[in-house]
Amino acid sequence: MLERRRLLGLALATLPFINACTATPPAPAAPPKVPKLLVLVVVDGLPMRQVSAYRDQLAPDGFARFLDRGRWFAEAHYGHGHTVTAAGHAVMLSGAHPQRSGIISNEWRDPVTFQPVYNTGDTAHTYLDNPTAPLAGTSPRSLKVETLGDVLRTRSPESRVIGISGKDRGAILPAGHKGTAYMYMGETGQFSSSTYYMAALPAWVKDFNAAKPADAFFKKTWAPLLPEPAYARSVPDGQSWQVASSNGNRLPAVIGDKMEAPGARFYGNLLSSPFGDELTLAFARAAVRNEKLGQRGVQDILSVSLSSHDYVNHAFGPESRLSHDHTLHLDRHLQAFFQFLDQEVGAGNYVLALTADHGFSDTPEWAATQGRDAGRFGSSPSLAIINTGLAAKFGVDRLARDFSAAGLLLDEKLAATRGLNFADVQAAAREELLKLPAVEAVFTREQLLGSDTATPYLDAMRKSFDPTRAAQLQIVLKANWIHSYRPGGSTHGSPHRYDTHVPLLFWGPSYVGRGEEQARVEVADLAPTLAAIAGLPAPAQSQGRDLRLSAAAR
Structure with a gap:
């Protein structure tokens, strides 16, 4: 009897162990949802102060998509001091400052030979179906670090990483070593790539160019978007320090005025108007459709760098009515592009990030009228x-x-x-x-x-x-002092606030949340933040931090 009770007690004692062994194990946690497409929009030469200054005049779904319904950082800055286009574009998706990326400027002189070096120059490669000038940007050879696109394509070779820009460096550097870059050709009005990426342009690019979309802007008028009183906060047109050599320095302006037909000068001048961005975004739409970005069951990255605002600010200064109006035109173009992505990719399937490669100084002559030493x-x-x-x-x-x-x-x-x-x-x-x-x-x-x-x-x-x-x-x-090779216009390139302070805006409701962040952050934080959203490791040489985590800790 005692023995039977002992055996029964032993059996009862082992039941929890037996049940634990035979019970159905809990289902593994579902992997975190990641977006099908990461979209980086870069506005070349856009200071954050211009976004803030015109907030009451923005369209409902351009910049306002980020400011009203996204997550944005009011004090985003570049950490490096020589704030120029190539250096900024190299930081964005690598997270590495120029001390690591090697992209110290747009151009520099070799310290041993004193010969000029262009940041994306590579004489081993040429443009496709277009002339290649000396020092032209044709590959990422000088970029010493990997980008987020390189990380993605190493893990997922079938993923697509595409960089598009009006400037070679604006396309090549964000695309990294394993992506594909397409850039605007100022002599022909086409978009092309180089032999670093491919032997021949895809059929869809050839079709895009064959339709001559740049020619559609010939003799088109850049007119102010709003009534005259809306521009009271900016400096009027026609100032002596505003450069008039491209499309003039007054609105309305006819692009291609006094020209008989589209040609190299017209195609170059197009970038100094709102139509340059409109054309670039048209090419980006074609890329999304034809490459099926975010629509093939794998993750993709698209970087679109819009160059026109930089040309406008160089010619007229960020304080000008021309720059003010260009910002508003750009805002409307962005709204249309974002709504296209909603339809083509699906509003819940992608994440948007928007930043700039540098800010801008006011023109010194204007600054002097305001009592500044300039x-x-x-x-x-x-x-x-x-x-x-x-x-x-x-x-x-x-x-x-x-x-x-x-x-x-x-x-x-x-x-x-x-x-x-x-x-x-x-x-x-x-x-x-x-x-x-x-x-x-x-x-x-x-x-x-x-x-x-x-x-x-x-x-x-x-x-x-x-x-x-x-x-x-x-x-x-x-x-307020600037490096200058001409008597008018403005530039950038300093560690002063007006050159380092840029937008850093995110949208993607289920991925980034909403609200304004006031703490100072750096553009170097963009790459590790997007990496975390995408479920990827940050690029190896990144010096930034994941802003989602740092924000949650505050």
């Missing part, structure tokens, strides 16, 4: 002044070879052959630069390779400094 820094006269000072001290001509990207390039070999201590030459050149009225700060190679983060502007310029490509001395101009 002016233009001319490279050629400044170089002559520096070399005169160096020759007086060392008895050697042309120790300073040229300005390269954000710096002054010194001839180390010449200094050595003349028995000069290069540290002394560098220090003397720095002194000469600091005598110039436009110069705020100058950093030596030793400072840039150091760890000081307290000195103003030093960390930003360090992030722009690749010692294998950059000049030995890196220069920061005073606020």
Whole structure:
């Protein structure tokens, strides 16, 4: 009896174990939903202040899609100091500052040979069905890091990564090493690619070009979108500092005015108007349809960089009515493109991100009328002044070879052959630069390779400094002073707020949430954030952070 009870107790004690072994295991958690398509829209040369300033005049579903129904960061900045197109486009989908990406500028001089280098130049490759000029951008050879598209295509070779832009660098750098880039050809009005990507253009691209869509804008008028009183907050047309060499500096403007037929000059001028963006977005629509982006059961990436705003701001300044009106036209073009994506891909199947490659300075002449210390820094006269000072001290001509990207390039070999201590030459050149009225700060190679983060502007310029490509001395101009090769217009390229502060906007209701974020973030955070949304690892050299996680922790 006792033995029977003992055995019964043993059996009862083992029931939980038996049940645990024989029970149906719980179903594995469903993998997190990821979007079928990531869409990055880049507006070349758009400061965040322009989006904010005209918010009351925006269409319901352009920029407002992000501001009213998306997630956006009011204080997004570039971390690097030389804020130019190529450097910004290289950061976006790599998360790597120029110190790692190697894309220190649009162009620079080789510090050993002093020969010009273009950021996406590659003489091994040529454009398809179009002429290839010297230094033309044809491949990502100079990009030292991987992009999010490279990560995706390594994991999923059947995925498609496409970059489109009015500029070669705006298409090539976001597309990375394993994507495909299509860029506008200013001589022919076509979109093309290069032999780096393919041997021949796809049939759909040939069909697009054969229809000559650029010609549809010949003699078309760029007219103000709103009544005249709506532009009271911006500077009127026709100012002496507004460049009139392309489509004039007054609205309305006829694109192709006084031309008999579309040609190279018309195709080039088209990019300096709202019609350049309209054409680029038409090509992007064709890419989505024909490549079936986000519609083939695998994840894809589309990057569209719109170049026209940069040309407008260079010619007229971001304070101008022309730039104000261009922003509003762009807003309407974006609305139409987003609604196309809703229909073609499905509103719940894709994520949008929008940013810019840099901001913009006001034109110095306008800034001066507002009581600001402002002016233009001319490279050629400044170089002559520096070399005169160096020759007086060392008895050697042309120790300073040229300005390269954000710096002054010194001839180390010449200094050595003349028995000069290069540290002394560098220090003397720095002194000469600091005598110039436009110069705020100058950093030596030793400072840039150091760890000081307290000195103003030093960390930003360090992030722009690749010692294998950059000049030995890196220069920061005073606020409101710009590098200039012509008497009018404006530019960018500094670590000042007006050049670093750009939009960083997201939309995709089930992926990114809604609301405004006030904390300062960097554009380098875009790549790891999109990677997390897509269920991918961040690019290997990324220096950013996942903003979704950091926001949730606050």
